Amino acid sequence: MSTLNLTANIDRPDDFYADLLALHEGRSKEESDAINARLVLILANHIGDRAILKQALDAAAS
Amino acid sequence: MFDERYALAFKAYPYERNADQDAATPVRHPVVVMGGGPVGIATALDLGRQNIPVVVLDDHEGVGMGSRAICFAKRSLEIADRYGCGERMVDKGVVWNIGKVFHEDRQVFEFNLLPEEGHKFPAFINMQQPYFEQFMIERAFDLQAQGAPIQIRGKNRVEGVEVKDDHVIITILTPDGPYTLEADWLIGCDGANSPLRGMLDLDFTGRVFQDNFLIADIKMINTKFPTERWFWFDPPFKSAGASTLLHKQPDDIWRVDFQIGWDIDRSEEMKEENIRARLDAFLGADVEYELVWSSIYTFQCKRMETFRKGPVIFAGDAAHQVSPFGARGANSGMQDADNLGWKLGLVVANKAPASLIDTYNDERMFGADENILNSTRSTDFITPKSDTSRLFRDAVLHLSERYEFARPLVNSGRLSLPCIYDGSPLNSADALPAGPARTRPGAPCPDAPLGEGYLLALLGDGFTVLALETDVPESLTEGGITAKAVSLSAEDDPSGQLAARYLGDTKSAVYLIRPDQHVAARMATFDEEALRAAIRRATGQEATA
C-alpha cells in the first residue's frame, strides 16, 4: 500500500511558507478560507490516490 | 364517508362492488397488494404474468394529480419492458444528454452524458409520473383481458390488519361499507406515509432534511427552450430560491424546482402570484407560460429496520424513502417489484421455501442503503449543512469553471443505477473471475444488441442459462425449476458489445440468470453439477456456501 510522506519533502521550505502567506496577504478571512478550500481540492486531485488521501485526512485530524 | 386525500390525474379503476364483499366468510387470496402506486402496480404485473392471483387495493380510483417523479432510469424501463410496457414509455418520454451547471451569475460548465451504446433503452427518460403509472395500469388491464389473474379495486381502503403466523386478516372500507379479506401474503406498497407501517407499529428511521422545495410544472407558450437540464446553485435571482433546477418533460411541460428554505409560510408560497414571481425572476419576465401544477415538498432519507414481518412485506416508498435528488424513489421501487415478484411467485407456487422471501429483504435493504447514501450525498452538496460544507461546495463549483478535475465532484444528483447484489446469499461463487466485473454474480445483466433485437428480451421471467461460445443442453431442471438455454456467439453482435460485456478476455462463458435478469452464477463451460447447485442456491433450496 502506498504511504503518505510525512518526512520533509519541500525544497527551500521558508520560500514555500512565504509563498503560502503571500497568497493570503491582504485578503479577508472569507476570501482566504475560500482559497484554502480550493487549494485542498487542487492538491487532493493531484495526489489522486485514495489511500494516501485517507492517511492525509487522518494526519490532519490528529 | 369515503373521503379522498388527493385529486386524480385520471380515473383508472372506478369503484365496483366485488363478490368478496358479499361472501359469508372472508375470502382468502394468495397475495393482496395494498396501494396502487407505481410499485403496487408493478408488483401486480410481475405476479399476474406468472399466473399468480393478485388483488390490488387502492384507496383512490386512479392516478394522483401532479407529476412528482419525472426521471425514469434505464433499469426501470427494462423492467417495464419485461412487463410489456417499456416501449410506450420511451416513445412518450424525453431523452436529454446536455446538462448545464450554473453558479451564482454564470454558467460554470456544460456536460454531455454520452450514454453507452448498444442498449435498447436510454440511460433514462424524463416523463411525468402519471404517464408511467398509466402505461403500467393499462398493461395490467391488457393482461387481465388475456386472462391474467390481476384485480385492481378502487376506493378500497385498508383500515386494519391482523397478522397471523401464516396469513393476514385485512379490514377494508369501501363506499358501500367495510368488508374483510384474508391473504397469505400482504404487500405494503402504500407510500412514504404508509398507514400499514403505522398499523403494525413499525419504525421508519433516518434523516429529515430541513428544507422546502417548491416545484412547478409549467407549459411554455411561444418559447423554444432547449432540451437540456439546468441546475443553478445560488442563483443571483435570490427570490427564485437557494438552488433551482429546470428540465423538460413531454407535452412542452417544464419542471422547475426551487429550494426555498425551512421557515416558510406554505399557504403564502403556494399562491399563484408568488409562484409566478419566482418563475419570472428565474426565466425573465418576458417568457410566457401557463402554470400546470405546483406543490411544496420536504423530504427525508429513511428506511424500515426490516422489509418483512411474517406474511407482510413492504416495498417502494413504504419501505424506504430517499430525497428526490438522483431520482431513486420510483426507480428503486421498480427494482423492489422486480426482485420480489419472482421470489413470491415461486413461494406461492410451492416451488421454493418461504425463506426465499428473506433474500428480498437482504438484497433490497442493500439497495435501499446504497440509494440513501447516494441521495444523502447529493443533498449535502446541494444544501450544505455547515459553513465548512458550503465552503468546499463553493470551492468545487468555482474550480469547475476552469478545471475539468473538479467537475466530477459537482453533485446535483447521481443517476440511479441498478444495485449489484454483491454478497447475496443467492449468488454462487464467481467461477469466471477473469470475466467482466460488470456481469459478476449479483449484477443485473447489461443489455447488448443482437442484430435487430436486444439481449434482454431473451432473458428473465424464468431462469435462463446463457451460453456464449460453448455448448449447453436446451434446458436443465432442478428441484422443480427449469432453466431454458440461450446460446449465443460473439458474432451475433458484430459491434462487439455482447462479447465485451459477457466474455471480456475469456474464450467462453455460461451464465445462470435469474427471472429478474440478475446474474446468479457464471463459469467458463457447462458444468452440470455446478449449475444444479446454483439453481438450488438461487431459489433458496440450499442455504450453505
Ligand SMILES: Cc1cc2nc3c(=O)[nH]c(=O)nc-3n(C[C@H](O)[C@H](O)[C@H](O)COP(=O)(O)OP(=O)(O)OC[C@H]3O[C@@H](n4cnc5c(N)ncnc54)[C@H](O)[C@@H]3O)c2cc1C
Ligand atoms: C417532488 C418529487 C420528485 C420525485 N422525483 C422522482 C424521480 O425523478 N424519479 C423517481 O424514481 N422517483 C421520484 N420521486 C419519488 C416517487 O414519486 C416515489 O418514489 C413513488 O411514487 C413511490 O411509489 P410507491 O408506489 O411506493 O408509493 P406511492 O406512489 O405513494 O403510492 C402509494 C399508493 O398507496 C395508496 N394508499 C395509501 N394508503 C392506503 C390505504 N390505507 N389503503 C389503500 N391504498 C392506500 C395511495 O393512494 C397510493 O396510490 C419523486 C418524489 C417527489 C415528491
